[in-house]
Amino acid sequence: MKRLAKLLTLALAWTLAVPGVVRAEESVNIGLLSDLSGPTSAVGVPYSEGIKDAAKYLNENGGIAGKPLKLIEVDYAYNAQQALSAYKRFTSQDKIVALQGWGTQDTEALTKFVGKDQIPTLSASYSAHLTDPAKAPYNFFVAADYSTQIRGALKYFKANWKEARAPKVAFVYPDHPYGLVPIPAAKDYAKELGFEIVGDETVALGAMDAMAQMLRLQKLAPDYVWIGGTTPSAAVIMKDAQKLGFKTTFFCNIWGVDESLFKLAGDAANGTYSLQTAVVYGQKVPGMAVIEKLTNGAPKMTHYIRGFASMLVMAEGLKIAAAKGPLTGPAIKDALETLRDYNPMGLTPPISYFPNDHRPNMSVIIYKVDAGKMVEVVTETLERKPEWLGK
Amino acid sequence: MHGQCGLFFRTYAGEAQLFPGRFLKISMLLFFAALCLAPWAMNKYLVSILCLINISVIGAVSLNLLTGSCGQISLGHGAFFGVGAYSAAYLANLGLPFLLVLPGAGAITALTGMVFGLPSLRLKGIYLAIATLAAQLILEYVFLHWDAVTGGSGGMALDPPSIFGFAFDSDLKMFYLTLAVAVLCVLAVRNVMRTRLGRAFVAIRDYHLSAEIVGVDLFAYKLRAFGLSSFLAGVGGALWGSYTMYITPEQFGIGLSVSYLAMIIIGGLGSVIGGVFGAVFITILPELLNFIAQHAGAAFTDLSGALLAMKEGVFGLVLVLFLIFEPEGLANRWRLVKSYWKLYPFAH
Numbered sequence: 001m002k003r004l005a006k007l008l009t010l011a012l013a014w015t016l017a018v019p020g021v022v023r024a025e026e027s028v029n030i031g032l033l034s035d036l037s038g039p040t041s042a043v044g045v046p047y048s049e050g051i052k053d054a055a056k057y058l059n060e061n062g063g064i065a066g067k068p069l070k071l072i073e074v075d076y077a078y079n080a081q082q083a084l085s086a087y088k089r090f091t092s093q094d095k096i097v098a099l100q101g102w103g104t105q106d107t108e109a110l111t112k113f114v115g116k117d118q119i120p121t122l123s124a125s126y127s128a129h130l131t132d133p134a135k136a137p138y139n140f141f142v143a144a145d146y147s148t149q150i151r152g153a154l155k156y157f158k159a160n161w162k163e164a165r166a167p168k169v170a171f172v173y174p175d176h177p178y179g180l181v182p183i184p185a186a187k188d189y190a191k192e193l194g195f196e197i198v199g200d201e202t203v204a205l206g207a208m209d210a211m212a213q214m215l216r217l218q219k220l221a222p223d224y225v226w227i228g229g230t231t232p233s234a235a236v237i238m239k240d241a242q243k244l245g246f247k248t249t250f251f252c253n254i255w256g257v258d259e260s261l262f263k264l265a266g267d268a269a270n271g272t273y274s275l276q277t278a279v280v281y282g283q284k285v286p287g288m289a290v291i292e293k294l295t296n297g298a299p300k301m302t303h304y305i306r307g308f309a310s311m312l313v314m315a316e317g318l319k320i321a322a323a324k325g326p327l328t329g330p331a332i333k334d335a336l337e338t339l340r341d342y343n344p345m346g347l348t349p350p351i352s353y354f355p356n357d358h359r360p361n362m363s364v365i366i367y368k369v370d371a372g373k374m375v376e377v378v379t380e381t382l383e384r385k386p387e388w389l390g391k
Numbered sequence: 392m393h394g395q396c397g398l399f400f401r402t403y404a405g406e407a408q409l410f411p412g413r414f415l416k417i418s419m420l421l422f423f424a425a426l427c428l429a430p431w432a433m434n435k436y437l438v439s440i441l442c443l444i445n446i447s448v449i450g451a452v453s454l455n456l457l458t459g460s461c462g463q464i465s466l467g468h469g470a471f472f473g474v475g476a477y478s479a480a481y482l483a484n485l486g487l488p489f490l491l492v493l494p495g496a497g498a499i500t501a502l503t504g505m506v507f508g509l510p511s512l513r514l515k516g517i518y519l520a521i522a523t524l525a526a527q528l529i530l531e532y533v534f535l536h537w538d539a540v541t542g543g544s545g546g547m548a549l550d551p552p553s554i555f556g557f558a559f560d561s562d563l564k565m566f567y568l569t570l571a572v573a574v575l576c577v578l579a580v581r582n583v584m585r586t587r588l589g590r591a592f593v594a595i596r597d598y599h600l601s602a603e604i605v606g607v608d609l610f611a612y613k614l615r616a617f618g619l620s621s622f623l624a625g626v627g628g629a630l631w632g633s634y635t636m637y638i639t640p641e642q643f644g645i646g647l648s649v650s651y652l653a654m655i656i657i658g659g660l661g662s663v664i665g666g667v668f669g670a671v672f673i674t675i676l677p678e679l680l681n682f683i684a685q686h687a688g689a690a691f692t693d694l695s696g697a698l699l700a701m702k703e704g705v706f707g708l709v710l711v712l713f714l715i716f717e718p719e720g721l722a723n724r725w726r727l728v729k730s731y732w733k734l735y736p737f738a739h
Contacts, residue, residue: 034699036699036700037699037700037701037702037703037704038703041700045700072685073685073699074681074685074699075681075684075699075700075702075703077677077702077703079646080635080639080641080642081443081674082677084439084443084635085436085439085440085443085678086681088435088436088438088439088440088562089436091435091436092434092435092436093434093436104639104641105639105641105642108546108637108639109635109637109639109642110637111548111637112548112635112636112637113635113636127545129545175532175535176535176544176641177535177543177544177545177546177639177640177641178544180535180543180544181544181545
């Protein structure tokens with residue numbers, strides 16, 4: 001069997017390697033790691049569609065310096081090992097010049113590799129520590145990091161707080177890297193703004209019930225409750241709070257409220273604030289006409305639009321680098337670091353990267369859920385404080 | 392000598408040797424020579440798959456020692472693997488040389504494994520499975536919350552291993568390192584299986600009461616099985632950590648434990664070579680399915696997304712078909728193929 005496996009791998013090598021070399025000459029190859037079948041596929045599918053549609057649009061409009069973009073997609077099912085082998089294939093056979101990654105799992109497992117192989121990577125894992133080029137020199141993303149998102153919301157709530165007493169805030173999040181990452185930053189900033197932090201609760205990503213946690217929180221009577229999960233757990237929290245008659249204002253992170261929540265939570269979701277970094281489908285911005293044409297008017301989640309913007313930003317970097325010389329990893333990284341207030345067709349707030357600071361911007365778009373729609377409230381922009389970099 | 396047919400042993404030692412017969416010795420030698428030369432003809436992707444296979448072989452063979460040979464089912468192997476990776480990262484960041492880090496990570500994991508093996512004295516079968524599942528969850532919690540040692544949710548970075556100043560910083564170099572360690576681990580387990588220790592493990596698996604009657608101290612031997620298996624898992628985890636250079640708690644979830652169980656079930660429970668086959672099979676299958684999905688996707692562009700996503704379903708289907716048509720695993724199929732060719736063309 002081992003010999004058979006050997007033969008199989010050799011056969012694979014031959015079939016894969018031959019077309020790989022030919023392809024590399026004529027197109028700009030980008031690796032695309034997607035989760036189409038794993039635990040995050042509900043949001044991974046629209047995100048990857050956004051990236052693919054953006055590439056299609058870019059190719060219809062001249063590609064990168066006359067060369068077409070070629071996306072090579074691999075479904076890694078949110079598995080670090082499969083992400084790693086897909087990445088090796090991208091770099092050795094497909095000769096990619098840049099990578100579109102997806103979640104925490106693949107992005108963090110590959111941080112060191114992309115740094116060593118000099119492959120600029122845009123992903124949808126918005127952990128703040130990836131914005132520090134000292135730690136992750138080749139990682140970029142197009143959204144304000146998780147910590148900045150919460151800070152923006154807290155600032156907005158504080159500015160609109162009318163009562164004399166201090167506003168009370170509580171945090172609900174899964175006991176999972178993704179949920180835990182922004183909590184220290186959020187608490188520090190809440191204290192700084194004069195919030196009273198009344199409690200923490202953990203609700204797992206796959207939770208079916210959050211009654212016990214909501215009962216405890218109800219007694220503490222927070223004015224604002226942070227939900228740092230994904231849509232299924234956010235829906236459970238909102239529905240259980242509604243059942244208990246627990247009146248508070250929820251605010252959710254970027255993956256916690258999207259268009260699927262309306263079906264999951266129904267009217268329990270009304271009044272929830274959603275922190276996003278891209279517009280929603282149908283909003284009047286220059287890029288929406290393009291997107292509506294590509295999708296034939298069928299609404300897509302906001303994650304689709306962020307994927308679309310991520311590809312536009314990467315393409316902008318590629319174009320700048322291609323104008324200067326050959327497309328290499330360091331050239332693309334340098335090109336991305338020259339972006340100043342680049343506007344991806346109005347789909348996200350303007351984006352800038354600096355050689356010592358990969359925070360794309362400090363803006364969070366706050367939406368309010370109202371009868372099955374996301375209604376834009378305000379775009380809150382914070383100061384780019386150096387001490388917040390990577391935290 | 393009058394023309395002997397097959398192998399004929401006059402001593403127990405002769406029968407117990409690892410590579411009986413000249414044919415086997417020569418073919419193993421040729422196989423390893425080919426394996427050592429092959430990466431030079433391969434690109435980085437294929438070499439990286441070979442590295443992953445080597446690491447999986449260590450994990451699968453170690454789990455097979457515990458579950459297949461000693462009958463102690465473990466759902467916590469992925470977490471033990473993680474303990475190895477985190478220990479290696481911690482020890483390496485203390486500045487220890489890799490040659491100490493590797494056994495050190497193994498030793499720490501062995502201790503952890505033995506602690507979580509303690510319930511095996513009282514628990515059997517499905518109950519022990521649940522106890523080891525608890526080990527998995529507890530260890531995952533520790534990875535996530537013991538910030539000072541594990542880096543918590545941010546994870547931990549490691550440098551590529553280096554031995555006497557020689558850095559294993561490419562896939563090719565890592566391949567030789569992982570191959571060497573995998574071969575040592577497989578040989579170690581094969582050796583254990585032909586000693587009193589291995590026979591005691593099998594006796595416990597087959598029937599605990601008879602084992603006790605013939606003088607096997609159940610608790611001591613079960614603990615040894617946990618310790619030994621965890622030691623090897625720790626070594627495998629250390630290699631995984633050194634290879635990926637970045638570890639986070641998510642990598643060592645229940646999915647990894649289940650995938651090791653799948654490897655030994657597909658490969659063949661209780662057989663060392665089965666663990667190896669299972670590891671090779673489970674590591675290559677998703678890559679093969681990816682390859683097929685990609686090429687089929689090129690032909691039917693509208694379906695490419697669905698085809699890529701179908702991979703997971705096909706993966707599950709292949710596992711089910713295997714259990715139905717080859718319940719004794721690849722090791723058994725390998726034995727049948729061998730005996731077919733041994734008697735060819737006079738099989739009857």
